[in-house]
Amino acid sequence: MAEEIKNTQTAAQPQQQAQPQLQPQSQPQAKTPTIEELQAEIKHLKDAISVSNGDAAKKKREAEEWQGKYKATLDEQKRKEFEAEEALKQLKAENAEFKQRERIANYTTKLVAAGYDPATASIMAAGLPEGIKDEFFDSQKAFLENKTKEIRTQTINSQPGLPVGAPLSSADAAASQMAADRKLFGL
Numbered sequence: 001m002a003e004e005i006k007n008t009q010t011a012a013q014p015q016q017q018a019q020p021q022l023q024p025q026s027q028p029q030a031k032t033p034t035i036e037e038l039q040a041e042i043k044h045l046k047d048a049i050s051v052s053n054g055d056a057a058k059k060k061r062e063a064e065e066w067q068g069k070y071k072a073t074l075d076e077q078k079r080k081e082f083e084a085e086e087a088l089k090q091l092k093a094e095n096a097e098f099k100q101r102e103r104i105a106n107y108t109t110k111l112v113a114a115g116y117d118p119a120t121a122s123i124m125a126a127g128l129p130e131g132i133k134d135e136f137f138d139s140q141k142a143f144l145e146n147k148t149k150e151i152r153t154q155t156i157n158s159q160p161g162l163p164v165g166a167p168l169s170s171a172d173a174a175a176s177q178m179a180a181d182r183k184l185f186g187l
Contacts, residue, residue, distance in 0.1 A: 103130055110134070114141035115148075 033041075107125030112118055114137055 100130075107132070107137075110137040111140070113137070115144045 104122070104125045107128050108118070108121045111121035111124055116124065
């Protein structure tokens with residue numbers, strides 16, 4: 001057993017020697033800056049920041065100028081759009097008025113053709129709604145013609161009749177006698 005211990009000790013020694021020995025290496029120490037050097041560095045950084053801030057302020061002013069110009073053009077565009085919308089509304093109103101005048105004129109013409117007098121036709125045409133078809137005016141004209149015929153028939157039928165066989169004058173009596181004789185003889 002003693003022999004085994006020796007073998008293990010000799011086997012362990014070469015392993016220890018194979019491991020490198022770590023020794024602290026001397027690191028170069030950083031040079032500590034002096035107060036003057038630090039103040040110079042601070043001044044340099046402050047100058048860089050102020051230049052940067054100056055550039056930023058300049059860019060900010062430029063951006064504000066462009067924004068102002070854009071708003072001015074936007075205001076100009078909005079004003080122009082508003083004026084265009086107002087002009088369009090006015091044109092639409094004028095167009096509607098002209099269409100209404102044309103509609104009334106067309107209806108008046110059709111009512112006059114149906115038999116109404118022009119004054120009554122224009123009053124009626126102003127009261128008629130938009131979109132009336134020609135069939136309306138045709139049926140109105142037919143109604144008025146039928147009513148006129150009916151009135152004429154009633155007028156003729158309501159006239160007092162002549163008494164049968166009673167001539168109005170002597171000349172009529174002679175003409176009536178002569179017509180009866182011709183009928184009798186077949187002439």
